[in-house]
Amino acid sequence: MQEPVHERLQISPFMAAFIVMAMQFGIGVLGFQRIVAKEAGYDAWISIIGIGLLVHFIVWIMYRICEAVDGDILTANVYVFGKAIGNTINSFFIIYFISACVAVLGGLVEVIRTWMFPNLSPLLFGSMYLILGIYIVYGGFRTVTGISFFGLVIPSYLLFSFAYAIRYGDFTNLLPILDHSPLELLKSAYSMSFTVLGFGVLLFFHPFIKNPEKSKKWVHGGIFLITLIYAILAIISFAYFPPALLNKSIWATLEMWKIVRLPIIERFEYLGIANWSLIILPNVAICLWTASRVIKHVFHLRQRKGVWFVAAICLLLILIVDSRERMDMFTSFHGKIGFGLAFVYTPLLYLAIIIAKKVKKK
Amino acid sequence: MKKYFFIPLLLFTVLLAGCINKKIIDDVNITTGIGIDKEGEQYLGSAMIPVYNPDKSIENFIFTAKGTVVRDLMFQMQQTSSQPIVGGSLDVTLFDETVAREGIPHVLDVFLRDPSVGARVHLAVVDGKAKDIFEGKYGDRGNGRYLAELIESNYKTGNLPLTNLHQFLHDYYQKGKDPVLPYLRQTRPDLVNIAGLALFKGEKVVDVLDENKLFYFKLMVDYYSEGALKIKDEHGESFIKSIHSTYNFKVKNRNPYKFSVTLEVDGMLTEHTGKSLEKGEIKRIEKQMEKQIKKECLALLERFQENKIDPVGIGHFIKTQTRNFDFKKWEESYQNASFDVDAKVKIVEVGVIE
């Protein structure tokens, strides 16, 4: 259906997992605990595991979609809805990925401004960061993959730091288990879904995987790992904070780092925040890449130019959402679109493809 | 090359506009201790800044300010200082007893909102004035370090339960548990002593536990206890160092509540003033110690009940055992609850001589 990608540009199946993981692991990690605990209290870790299972299912559907049309979601949309409607839907993805980029980068700027440098210039930092993102995208998808890989592997040592919080944790906080109604658990799962979003990028880079069949086990493994990390992090946070205190902590993960003391580092959270800007990097790069690729596909604009355009819009939006309320509004707006796309639109698209295939056969 | 023209341009912009507030270590006043006292109707705030001498000794300088709002105190101190006062390396925060008895929530709010204050800051209540404690001279590593290490070493190897800002906030916000803070007293101009434990009801101090009760309190709230205890019986005095202890709460009855507390202590005998240790002697010391622990712990629990406080966290414990727990009812039932303390002492080491 689609022009195949040259093998020189493709990535190994193993690396596909890192892109999905990198997208799932973003700025949300710093403060998801409070949001999930709002509805389901300290039973929320069950919701996290639940939403993880759902993600596995959606990823399975995504693979089916890509296999069915032998290409990415852009071809799938055109295949099902025809050129005009299909491309209209496709151009919608540009907005989605721009907003994803803004949510992540804006979130980072907010964290830095609150915790480290209150008078950091968003314009300067944002443009520096986006230029770095463009530099990555110019290197092609393989470089984007490389950054995703390093963006997860290098900061992975941060996970060990949470062991310090265990010493101060009171795991009886989680008792009694299942103290909340299924409805509350579902609501909590819904709010958690915003944090784990991003795996949808699979639909866009599927043609770039050298052996998509082999990549399935890695991608599913990666999603499992991320779910596990989220669940464990939630459990540690629930042990560390009493409910009333967690409700006050916007960035619970950062708060937990405050207790860490290493022989040469007195306050770990500053190191953590600096490192977090490396974790965010793949998110920004992947968003820029995907958005500019969709632009190329729909409007036939060279990716080299498209990515500048995307970055400029991102920068503009970051300057606009500069306060806590606006940021909150923006993230929840972005989360809702993402939720709709991932959990509602994707299954529907799959159904539509099945129907379209049957109709076209006749 | 034309496309790279933006690089020098960018560098130039960055140089001009990129500067953010610097906090170069020798150009800021790094506070290591903050004290809040009550003087009349006003707060008297003091901030202790270490002054580093070229001969590597450390002296202290104290900024003070008076006011009714804590935030205002900081602002006033800032006005008298030639360099910005920063709190990122804060070691201790002391409250005098009057302030603590009136409640310290607004102070906590300052701490909570300022991300530069670490979670390992030590809070303590002071017998006397916090400012007086800061004015003493303890060792040559600075007063802030001394006070922090005093508390740290006492919860690592002494009878003090684990305490710092995070632990305090944890207990404060934990439903069914009340926070405690160490209670400091200056005994000499160059010595500060941990005189006990200040027990809070919410944000206010309602009772102060004496130093000799700390061992029993720690048995009930902390696992890794390395405290020490003196046991007296008819054969002489023995000094037991507890290597390890565990506690275990159980609900025996729900209406009225009856809890059983099991304390297991593995101790080490380090000193014995009686005749040489015979086989039965150790058993006797163990028995004596068990009796003492039972008696003292029960007394403590009842004392807490009387004061309507719950530093042990019985309320939190029963909450974890009950679905849809109602804290409002608990307040009443706590008063009627009864306890059963059981202690198991094992002396595993008697030193190198018998």
Next chain:
Amino acid sequence: MNNFFKKKKRWLQKSERSVEKQEQEIKKSLDYSKTHFINQKNNKTFTLTFIQTLVDDKIVNNNMLPPLIEEEIASVKEVEKRLPMSDIFVSKDKNEIENKLFHGYVMVTFDDSPEEFAFIGAAKNIGRSVTSPEIEFSVVGPKEAFIESLDQNINMIRKRLPIKELIAEEFKIGELTKTKVCLLYIDGVTNKQIINTVQQRLSEIDKDEISDSSYLTQIISDNGNSPFPQLLDSERPDRIVASLAEGKIAIVVDGSPHVLIGPTQLTEFFNSFEDYLLNWILASFIRLIRLFAVTFSIMITPIYVAVVTYHYELIPKDLLSTLIISRRVIPFPPILEALFLEVTIELLREAGARLPTKVGQTIGIVGGIVLGTASVEAGLTSNVLLIFIALSALASFTTPVYQMSNTIRILRFPFLFMAELWGLLGITIAFGFLLTHLLRLTSLGQPFMEPIFPFRVKDYKDALFRFPFNMQAKRPIFLRTEKPQRFSEEKAKKKKDIDE
């Protein structure tokens, strides 16, 4: 390769210039020599033309003249047959004259047929003899290093690889210098695509002057705008042979004692050949130490600047007093202090490198100790930073490849700048740029960051670590060799059972 010779340069194409005209041009040089002789047997006159400085007198006097004068030789054809020398050939092409004369040939012409020339090779070999390696010195192992002679260098390689599969392709590069460049590879092992890439790049070079192999590194590298070298140069024949055996290519340049190896990976630049001469445990440990040293060397000054300028909270309480006391009297912000010291160190290095060895050492020691102590005492720099800078300078010397150690010297300056701008955050962003740059680099078309990315577990056996030789049975994957197996793995792995 043949294409290259077809595309002859324009100014050479004034073909069919007369012998006289060429002579007129060459005559301007003082070392031009033209002598007439008469054959004693048949009284024919012949002429020897050569450039004195390029020709070995002994060959002319002892081997060439006696038969030419005493024996019955009447034409250039007979010269070729009768002379007891191997490097002779006959030509009628006038354009050859200049080329051959300046490569140390003696031209023989007979006066009765001036349009026929015999060229006899009598080049004088002035050059130093083989010495021990200076830059890549190792305590154990061979003590031979390449010299400036191409023939001698290839001889050293061939001696170690006496197989017909070792192919040496010749290229002539440079309109003026006409430098002989030799591409070496093992046929049937090295990937054809890599060979093609190098052949193409070498033949496309359009530069008048090539004086050293490092010229080629800069010209044929995949990315010329990168501070990172993408071809490894070595002065050790054993290292070249080991690389050839792995399936890499080597480029030998006449007049250069350094031979290039490609394709390379980043990690290879931190490997010394001595790693292969030591036990694998020691070698792996030393490699890790080196990597640590490099990271330390790049990062420590920027981290100092970042922490002291922005993140005093990070400093442990006990260290805080040391740092503050050391900075108390310093009038400069940390960035200027650091730049001052870094530049001083660079100056010392540069001065040490330019001066004769003995003086250079003295300058290094005197400069280091005197300047360091004096600047601390004068209150210009803090002693803590001085320790860091000295350590990082020391650490940067552990890099075995000289080109890479230069890169590392440069790298810390952008980091310093970013540290001053945004503290640790700036360092992370600078690191992001560095990482992206490295990811985008390729060496002869192969990814530079391999095996870290693309992640290939199997190639770790000789990258960050050096595993034992019996685990090195396969050639590195990234070279995509035609024969991935080096030797039988089973045989190497076979172990006797207990008490067998």
